[in-house]
Amino acid sequence: xxxNVSHVAKLANLPLTxxxxxxxxxxxxxxxxxxEKLRKVDTSKVEETxxxxxxxxxxxxxxxxxxxxxxDALKNAKSKHNGLFNVPAILDE
Amino acid sequence: MKLNELTITQAREGLQQKKFSSVxxxxxxxxxxxxxxxxxxxxxxxxxxxxxxxxxxxxxxLNNITIEQYNNYPLLGIPIxxxxxxxxxxxxxxxxxxVLENYIPQYDATVVTKLKNAGAIIIGKTNxxxxxxxxxxxxxxxxxxxxxxxxxxxxxxxxxGSAAAIAADMCIASTGTDTGGSIRLPANFCNVxxxxxxxxxxxxxxxxxxxxxxxxxxxxxxxxxxxxxxxNITAGNDSCDATTPKKNKPDYTESLKKSVNGLKIGIPxxxxxxxxxxxxxxxxLKAAQILESLGAKTVEASLPHTEYALACYxxxxxxxxxxNLARYxxxxxxxxxxxxxxxxxxRIMLGTYTLSAGYYDAYYKKxxxxxxxxxxxFDRAFEKVDVIISPVxxxxxxxxxxxxxxxxxxxxxxxxxxxxxxxxxxxxxxxIGFTKNELPLGMQILGPHFSEETLFxxxxxFEEVTKNExxxxxxxxx
Numbered sequence: 075x076x077x078n079v080s081h082v083a084k085l086a087n088l089p090l091t092x093x094x095x096x097x098x099x100x101x102x103x104x105x106x107x108x109x110e111k112l113r114k115v116d117t118s119k120v121e122e123t124x125x126x127x128x129x130x131x132x133x134x135x136x137x138x139x140x141x142x143x144x145x146d147a148l149k150n151a152k153s154k155h156n157g158l159f160n161v162p163a164i165l166d167e
Numbered sequence: 168m169k170l171n172e173l174t175i176t177q178a179r180e181g182l183q184q185k186k187f188s189s190v191x192x193x194x195x196x197x198x199x200x201x202x203x204x205x206x207x208x209x210x211x212x213x214x215x216x217x218x219x220x221x222x223x224x225x226x227x228x229l230n231n232i233t234i235e236q237y238n239n240y241p242l243l244g245i246p247i248x249x250x251x252x253x254x255x256x257x258x259x260x261x262x263x264x265x266v267l268e269n270y271i272p273q274y275d276a277t278v279v280t281k282l283k284n285a286g287a288i289i290i291g292k293t294n295x296x297x298x299x300x301x302x303x304x305x306x307x308x309x310x311x312x313x314x315x316x317x318x319x320x321x322x323x324x325x326x327x328g329s330a331a332a333i334a335a336d337m338c339i340a341s342t343g344t345d346t347g348g349s350i351r352l353p354a355n356f357c358n359v360x361x362x363x364x365x366x367x368x369x370x371x372x373x374x375x376x377x378x379x380x381x382x383x384x385x386x387x388x389x390x391x392x393x394x395x396x397x398x399n400i401t402a403g404n405d406s407c408d409a410t411t412p413k414k415n416k417p418d419y420t421e422s423l424k425k426s427v428n429g430l431k432i433g434i435p436x437x438x439x440x441x442x443x444x445x446x447x448x449x450x451x452l453k454a455a456q457i458l459e460s461l462g463a464k465t466v467e468a469s470l471p472h473t474e475y476a477l478a479c480y481x482x483x484x485x486x487x488x489x490x491n492l493a494r495y496x497x498x499x500x501x502x503x504x505x506x507x508x509x510x511x512x513x514r515i516m517l518g519t520y521t522l523s524a525g526y527y528d529a530y531y532k533k534x535x536x537x538x539x540x541x542x543x544x545f546d547r548a549f550e551k552v553d554v555i556i557s558p559v560x561x562x563x564x565x566x567x568x569x570x571x572x573x574x575x576x577x578x579x580x581x582x583x584x585x586x587x588x589x590x591x592x593x594x595x596x597x598x599i600g601f602t603k604n605e606l607p608l609g610m611q612i613l614g615p616h617f618s619e620e621t622l623f624x625x626x627x628x629f630e631e632v633t634k635n636e637x638x639x640x641x642x643x644x645x
Binding site for chain 1: 273475479497575
């Protein structure tokens with residue numbers, strides 16, 4: 075199984091060096107080869123399990139409760155402007 | 168006995184009888200950290216000033232309350248370490264990653280609030296594999312933790328620092344997270360007690376997420392009794408974590424003294440086949456025999472889908488990791504994504520791939536179906552037995568550096584622990600002795616969902632019956 079490391083890195087928004095790409099290509103391919111063994115198991119009639127203790131549709135009252143203040147929420151941001159997060163532009167001007 | 172070597176129960180007794188103060192107890196732990204942590208590297212952050220301040224406050228409270236009031240503070244004045252995955256208001260929380268090197272949380276995790284309300288003194292934040300990704304502690308961006316029993320060996324991961332801190336008596340108890348063995352493996356390698364509770368038994372709110380459908384929040388202690396005592400504090404429903412059921416929580420210390428007579432213990436044959444170290448096999452079966460001598464019955468159990476568990480795990484976990492780590496964009500908190508270490512990058516890449524268009528059904532969906540089969544294996548086994556006993560790791564601790572360049576080999580060391588997370592059941596790791604090379608060994612006791620009481624009952628019985636054996640009295644030489 076060959077993995078297109080550059081494409082996946084782009085999807086993951088993960089900048090990788092050429093050296094890293096080469097290293098991960100080999101390492102990830104060996105993991106993907108290992109997990110191939112699951113194909114041997116017939117799961118055509120098996121339901122998926124995502125919640126192991128069987129809880130379903132856990133809801134709460136739609137009531138407002140205290141939360142972080144704007145100042146607290148911004149505390150760890152490196153770049154802010156007028157009480158807001160400053161983010162890089164995603165569209166060209 | 169030095170104060171830092173006490174158990175919770177012993178420390179409580181001493182504090183209550185005014186044999187020593189919380190300040191003295193806390194200082195004993197801080198001194199021990201100063202003395203040995205240069206060698207071990209169990210702590211990322213030591214909160215000396217805050218700890219002493221809180222200890223003074225605890226002493227004041229101790230002098231002014233009745234015994235009834237004291238019982239409302241089961242950890243009053245007791246110094247504990249928190250894995251650096253637990254958010255602590257105003258105290259740097261790094262997940263042992265450069266990405267969060269300067270991150271200071273604005274709120275406490277639910278469990279941290281509960282421990283504080285119980286009177287615990289937070290002495291510091293413990294080292295771990297970055298983002299809890301790893302089996303050895305070597306993936307920490309702040310340097311590996313060393314095994315106190317032999318500093319050339321790994322302490323097990325990912326909760327490496329929390330386990331090592333207890334083994335080396337740097338605090339009285341500590342916390343961990345277990346997504347695939349991250350509490351049980353280091354407990355096993357460090358000769359301490361470690362609990363992975365049932366999925367959802369303890370709130371995950373405010374604990375940095377790894378794989379959300381598997382993350383379990385547990386702890387390390389010196390005895391099974393202490394372990395039960397902490398679960399009494401941490402367990403329960405939390406409106407901030409929808410996976411915590413509104414289920415009654417028993418007093419976990421009540422089952423400790425119950426006899427194990429008549430309990431049925433399953434020995435899963437698939438866990439004792441090829442690949443298991445001979446010494447570990449012998450010692451684990453010997454432990455089961457000891458329990459038989461107390462009236463328990465051992466029977467063979469079968470978990471036929473075991474061989475597919477690791478592959479299933481290494482699809483589900485990276486998938487959920489890639490999603491959980493997507494939030495670290497360096498804008499609201501933390502540094503840019505280039506600061507992720509190799510293992511986090513590998514897992515983000517793998518998970519992004521297995522969730523990407525065209526591959527979801529073949530990987531993630533398939534793994535979720537295999538998960539059902541694994542769960543059915545355990546459901547069937549527990550129709551016949553009360554608990555299952557198994558090894559924790561197929562090998563004893565390995566040397567630092569031995570597996571760092573071979574991720575797959577590293578992943579294989581989790582073979583006996585990961586299935587338990589996929590199935591969501593609880594697992595208690597208790598020490599059972601040492602190898603010929605003087606390295607610690609443990610076993611894990613596994614039960615159905617929400618059966619922690621039975622695990623404590625068996626763990627405590629084993630601890631009691633072996634308490635006079637020579638290995639029980641050993642201390643690491645540092």
